Amino acid sequence: MAPSSARAWLxxxxxxxxxxxxxxxIPIGAALYGADGTVLGRGHNRRVQDGDPSTHAxxxxxxxxxxxxxxxxTTMVTTLSPCWYCSGLVRQFGISRVIVGExxxxxxxxxxxxxxGVEIVLLDDPECVSLMRxxxxxxxxxxxxxxxx
Amino acid sequence: MAPSSARAWLxxxxxxxxxxxxxxxIPIGAALYGADGTVLGRGHNRRVQDGDPSTHAxxxxxxxxxxxxxxxxTTMVTTLSPCWYCSGLVRQFGISRVIVGExxxxxxxxxxxxxxGVEIVLLDDPECVSLMRxxxxxxxxxxxxxxxx
Numbered sequence: 001m002a003p004s005s006a007r008a009w010l011x012x013x014x015x016x017x018x019x020x021x022x023x024x025x026i027p028i029g030a031a032l033y034g035a036d037g038t039v040l041g042r043g044h045n046r047r048v049q050d051g052d053p054s055t056h057a058x059x060x061x062x063x064x065x066x067x068x069x070x071x072x073x074t075t076m077v078t079t080l081s082p083c084w085y086c087s088g089l090v091r092q093f094g095i096s097r098v099i100v101g102e103x104x105x106x107x108x109x110x111x112x113x114x115x116x117g118v119e120i121v122l123l124d125d126p127e128c129v130s131l132m133r134x135x136x137x138x139x140x141x142x143x144x145x146x147x148x149x
Numbered sequence: 150m151a152p153s154s155a156r157a158w159l160x161x162x163x164x165x166x167x168x169x170x171x172x173x174x175i176p177i178g179a180a181l182y183g184a185d186g187t188v189l190g191r192g193h194n195r196r197v198q199d200g201d202p203s204t205h206a207x208x209x210x211x212x213x214x215x216x217x218x219x220x221x222x223t224t225m226v227t228t229l230s231p232c233w234y235c236s237g238l239v240r241q242f243g244i245s246r247v248i249v250g251e252x253x254x255x256x257x258x259x260x261x262x263x264x265x266g267v268e269i270v271l272l273d274d275p276e277c278v279s280l281m282r283x284x285x286x287x288x289x290x291x292x293x294x295x296x297x298x
Contacts, residue, residue: 054212063203069294088237093297148242
């Protein structure tokens with residue numbers, strides 16, 4: 001896909017991440033785009049807000065999209081490299097592409113997804129990096145809880 | 150673990166699966182047990198009931214357990230071999246053991262989990278098999294939707 005499109009879609013995920021931060025939560029956001037470029041669902045991590053460890057940004061976006069007969073041609077855009085949980089989601093449901101805002105502060109399962117045929121667009125977005133770097137510096141225990149370390 | 154304990158814990162997951170079936174849903178149930186043998190959370194697939202594709206049995210049990218500082222020593226018991234999504238959950242959060250009711254009607258990621266140090270107890274429970282076999286026979290499209298095929 002064109003780099004400009006990837007950046008534009010990342011903007012949706014970044015808006016979700018900022019909203020999560022403003023709520024006192026972990027600043028990771030995501031959106032699921034359909035093959036036609038429309039947003040099917042968007043969301044952000046809700047561990048803090050809802051006391052819900054199962055709602056990562058990617059699972060929130062996936063849930064918000066509701067039931068879909070197929071994920072062929074869809075794109076998950078996320079501000080941070082997807083953890084194994086969210087990588088497993090992408091693989092199981094056959095989501096075709098993942099746009100990753102950054103993989104500097106956390107390196108999840110995107111290489112594994114690439115090996116299994118998922119198109120990976122790895123950006124190195126400075127705002128995504130600074131959001132997570134600042135958050136981890138100020139909230140290390142919360143961050144480690146969120147990724148099970 | 151003792152086979153009798155694994156069977157007893159599977160009973161909790163089976164009760165969840167039966168409850169899901171009674172609600173008109175996909176009959177897969179799960180529970181997360183703490184290292185001390187207490188139930189931390191339990192649940193079942195809610196795709197049909199809530200129109201929520203993100204709530205598989207394992208993620209429902211995980212969510213119901215709330216925020217946990219560590220999953221060391223915990224056991225996820227599920228009526229069916231966990232899909233990649235749920236296998237990723239187990240790996241990411243360091244759940245120590247998975248008890249699988251059956252892997253006949255669906256073979257998910259439990260071999261991958263075993264390769265990564267998760268203890269797998271694979272039962273071959275006839276009620277788990279018949280629940281899924283009958284359900285898939287009667288609802289093939291719904292089942293394929295649930296596993297993204």
